[in-house]
Amino acid sequence: MLKRSHSSARKATTSTCDPAQYLQFMQGRYISKPPIMAVNSSTATRRYDLDQLKTFLTGLVIVHHTAIPYGGAGNWQFRSQLIGKDFLSQPLILFNGFNQSFFMGLFFWISGRMSAQALSKPKASTAGFLGGRLVRLGIPTILNTIFGPPLVACLAQGRVGDIYQEYWRQLRGVKGVTWYTATLLTFDFVAASLQHLGQPTPRGVRGGLEKVSPSIYSTINRHGWLLTAVISFVIRLRFPVGSPLAPLGVQPAYLAQYIMAYTLGYMSLQQDDMRMTGPFEMRRTEKSGDRVAIGKENIGRVARRSLRFAATMSALTLPFCFLTSDGSFAWAGGWNPNAAAYALWNEWSFMLVGPALMDYFQAYHNKPTTSWLWQPRYSYVAFIVHPPLSVAIEVLLDKAIADKTAMSLFIATSFGSLLGPAMLTGFVGLVNAAAAFAVGRCLFWAFPVIKRIL
Numbered sequence: 541m542l543k544r545s546h547s548s549a550r551k552a553t554t555s556t557c558d559p560a561q562y563l564q565f566m567q568g569r570y571i572s573k574p575p576i577m578a579v580n581s582s583t584a585t586r587r588y589d590l591d592q593l594k595t596f597l598t599g600l601v602i603v604h605h606t607a608i609p610y611g612g613a614g615n616w617q618f619r620s621q622l623i624g625k626d627f628l629s630q631p632l633i634l635f636n637g638f639n640q641s642f643f644m645g646l647f648f649w650i651s652g653r654m655s656a657q658a659l660s661k662p663k664a665s666t667a668g669f670l671g672g673r674l675v676r677l678g679i680p681t682i683l684n685t686i687f688g689p690p691l692v693a694c695l696a697q698g699r700v701g702d703i704y705q706e707y708w709r710q711l712r713g714v715k716g717v718t719w720y721t722a723t724l725l726t727f728d729f730v731a732a733s734l735q736h737l738g739q740p741t742p743r744g745v746r747g748g749l750e751k752v753s754p755s756i757y758s759t760i761n762r763h764g765w766l767l768t769a770v771i772s773f774v775i776r777l778r779f780p781v782g783s784p785l786a787p788l789g790v791q792p793a794y795l796a797q798y799i800m801a802y803t804l805g806y807m808s809l810q811q812d813d814m815r816m817t818g819p820f821e822m823r824r825t826e827k828s829g830d831r832v833a834i835g836k837e838n839i840g841r842v843a844r845r846s847l848r849f850a851a852t853m854s855a856l857t858l859p860f861c862f863l864t865s866d867g868s869f870a871w872a873g874g875w876n877p878n879a880a881a882y883a884l885w886n887e888w889s890f891m892l893v894g895p896a897l898m899d900y901f902q903a904y905h906n907k908p909t910t911s912w913l914w915q916p917r918y919s920y921v922a923f924i925v926h927p928p929l930s931v932a933i934e935v936l937l938d939k940a941i942a943d944k945t946a947m948s949l950f951i952a953t954s955f956g957s958l959l960g961p962a963m964l965t966g967f968v969g970l971v972n973a974a975a976a977f978a979v980g981r982c983l984f985w986a987f988p989v990i991k992r993i994l
Contacts, residue, residue: 603969652805713786780873918980
């Protein structure tokens with residue numbers, strides 16, 4: 541956790557924390573590690589921890605989608621024949637729900653931060669920024685929307701036929717995973733427009749846009765998730781989970797979280813917050829006499845403890861969204877306790893796991909990667925191309941396992957239903973992720989223009 545000085549200078553200093561609070565934290569009463577040495581966020585140009593986090597989140601998205609054909613929750617065009625047609629794996633449903641609570645929100649927080657940094661450069665212009673975003677986000681969105689989903693359908697069904705023609709005839713907006721890029725492009729347009737309105741002119745500030753005060757930022761960090769939960773619950777009365785909305789293709793059920801995450805990430809730059817903070821952070825006293833320096837080894841230890849605690853608490857409380865007998869998918873939306881519990885839990889989990897995960901990557905992965913495959917620069921391509929690659933691999937695996945009856949009988953056992961789908965997801969998910977990053981690497985090598993676009 542980074543130290544934030546309340547002085548106007550905000551000089552980088554060695555941070556400290558209350559010894560009693562630190563001991564309490566080490567006993568498990570807090571979930572966030574103490575501050576480490578601060579870095580002037582406005583001048584930082586390369587954040588290796590955020591690069592590595594994006595790589596991890598991309599891999600997690602791929603594994604998340606891999607779980608769906610093997611009994612997880614979500615929409616996917618392929619269903620594995622290795623398990624029953626209507627089989628649902630409780631461990632995979634919990635896995636999907638846990639991931640969904642934070643991974644896309646973190647993507648939007650990071651994107652908001654990077655957009656704010658790009659717009660804050662001395663020679664940055666609104667037109668130049670938006671032009672670059674149109675190229676980086678708009679072109680992949682259009683190409684993937686036109687060709688991606690029908691290709692996935694062809695691979696899943698094992699035929700071509702009139703799939704493309706029928707898909708194009710019904711096309712009304714963004715489709716596939718590039719709903720994220722389309723939504724991000726919209727957010728960037730809004731942010732850049734507000735930034736432009738707030739630029740000083742000879743007559744003052746256009747549009748009356750002022751910087752957000754630290755108190756407002758702190759209030760949103762601490763309590764914004766509660767309002768987001770209420771808004772999400774209300775939205776899901778009309779648009780339950782799993783219902784994308786044209787033209788962006790985003791699910792309104794999660795849109796409130798994405799807006800909050802992008803906004804907090806965008807505002808974090810001027811607030812000198814190097815990472816996401818939340819309402820469950822350890823609060824430190826400003827009395828220097830009550831502080832004690834904490835070494836790097838302890839910083840890492842506390843970061844691990846924080847992440848374990850956050851993930852455990854999130855996972856253990858998720859089943860509370862399925863307690864009543866209102867239907868297996870009642871949590872997706874409606875006037876029922878499951879939907880209310882899920883709306884609250886999803887935002888609580890985001891504010892719990894998000895800061896802890898960013899804390900961990902800041903402590904352990906704030907350096908360039910040495911892997912030839914898992915490179916941050918390949919993650920964007922991997923994210924876009926992984927649906928057809930994953931389906932192709934999953935179809936090939938189904939065909940390679942000749943005796944599907946034996947597998948179905950194994951899944952029908954209590955042991956098989958618990959571990960079988962999870963084992964398939966783990967193995968196939970790793971293969972899918974590696975294949976997507978490998979394709980990204982090959983495309984970067986074969987088409988240098990991709991480097992300039994992406």
